Amino acid sequence: GAGVSQSPRYKVAKRGQDVALRCDPISGHVSLFWYQQALGQGPEFLTYFQNEAQLDKSGLPSDRFFAERPEGSVSTLKIQRTQQEDSAVYLCASSWRQETQYFGPGTRLLVL
């Protein structure tokens, strides 16, 4: 079946712009995760949803970062007033409860 999809694949933003990144998880997957991966580093956890409930947002680096999953399927990660240090690959993953996490291809964000 279809895997996790993310859009856009690439996004260039001017400093101060707001951006919205979309994640379509595998159908039926209860859990959804967002990670941030800087160049040459492993992914770092941002936030976690179980269905529509955001159960953990301890990894969000500032209050400029906001995530939602209103109907328990598609999720959006929003970054307000982007800064250059926000440049990274943003990865979404989904899983059926506590099983293997399946990752999307990521959105590569470049803030100029």
Place this chain on the structure above:
Amino acid sequence: KQEVTQIPAALSVPEGENLVLNCSFTDSAIYNLQWFRQDPGKGLTSLLLIQSSQREQTSGRLNASLDKSSGRSTLYIAASQPGDSATYLCAVRGNYGQNFVFGPGTRLSVLP
């Protein structure tokens, strides 16, 4: 706070060699450990998932071991091929959270 390290950071080997990638973690209270592969510009592909009660998992030419008490895992790749060239990431999930904590990865190059 869980910290994950991987050694070596980069590795270059001739085709056909057997090789070992190492992963260490500081908190042994883990739920499971997963090895991923990441190709340039791509998302993560799950290779092997080891539950905390297991000692090893095998898939084809890959074998992953887990020694929870010493905080170590190894990924063994037999008869390496140029197609194995990628970054290999180790990730651990703790008993009290849903997200993975990733290591920085080992960048593997297999030369034909």
